[in-house]
Amino acid sequence: MAVPPSPPTDGDTPPAEPGGRTQAWVMSAVACTVLAMSLMGGNDEPSDNAGPPPSTRSAVSAPPAGQPASKHLPRSRPLRLLIPKISVDAPFTDLSIGPSGQLEPPPAGDTNLVGWHAEGASPGETGTAIIAGHVDTTTSAAVFVRLGELEKGDIFHVDRADGRRATFEVDDVETFDKDDFPDERVYGDSAQAEVRLITCAGDYDRSVRDYTDNLVVFAHLR
Template sequence: MVLAAVAVLVVAVSLFGGNDSSPDDPSRPPQAAPVSGSAPAAGNPADGPAPTAAEGRHLPRSAPVRLLIPKISVDAPFTQLAIGPTGQLQPPPAANTNLVGWYADGASPGETGTSIIAGHVDTATSAAVFARLGELRKGDVFHVDRADGSRASFTVDSAETFAKDDFPSQRVYGDTAQAQVRLITCAGDYDHSVKDYTDNLVVFAHLT
């Protein structure tokens, strides 16, 4: 079930950015054609081999409550993200610039698997929660406070930018035997004709 849910997450990468009146222009799920070319290549993480056993440290499932990234002064609450009735991932509300979204049908941060956390880089009116996400580097640490009272700490492995028309879906969304997190936002140039950014920034991190 988790693998199937994570496979749908390829729709997320075009949702989080924009500085026109309609900053969020969702793309279709991977089995359909992208809208306006804004979605990444439609790879299916479920096509790869599933992990057979958990590796390394991991925590039981618990919903995230707050994201703390000291280096870039992020202290933001979470909202749950879900696939809407049209098959599109619903983004965090753009009216709240200090809000991150967690794909609730995937792994929770700290749980074995790939947990997806996404946020806007900007909105129609101002910079948003992930405006400085590109400053993170290998070895930086961030934290997720969880509903069970625990704090999951993550160490950044890399921060990489990918063109949306050449997005490595399997690498970003594919399941893992470790407890890992992906922080995702928009990057690159803003194309006013399609109201979308050209790239996505993905921060890869693991539970420590």
């Protein structure tokens, strides 16, 4: 695995979080080819924003015989993430794979901003949509500071450019050690319309200027 990027800090000083605990967002790093393959998803329906070329988007398997096709929406750019339980109401920015082969984080200067992997599935589209956000910055708490409060059955929404609101139900909330991050489980393609909400968790390791864990919320389209 590639070496993960350093979190946004001033020198070796970790960002401050209310209550004295320190965290910053950083996604588990994976090699460019693995990440690019595992994040691709969705269908080829007409959309209001272009997805990656068809040759780079992984195929989604059909449901077993006798089972109905999964519920999904056509591709559309997400505009706003709303999680009522933890008071999140944030706009989206596009995220892409950087030169290091890792998904680049949202800009650290805006504490109320989430990013989505714009070359993968859009939220509500068949496949696994990836949404990431900072838990805090060098100056204050950020958009996903309360993400760990979500539980199975909680509801959140994504407002989309096509005027539709995609509603998701939380299936699970888990924390993973970055040294044992389940890439395929988190990023792998799906025959359903699913979302992963990702931020950092665990302790800040000054020796590597990074955090020990990632928090992942697994959810499906209702």
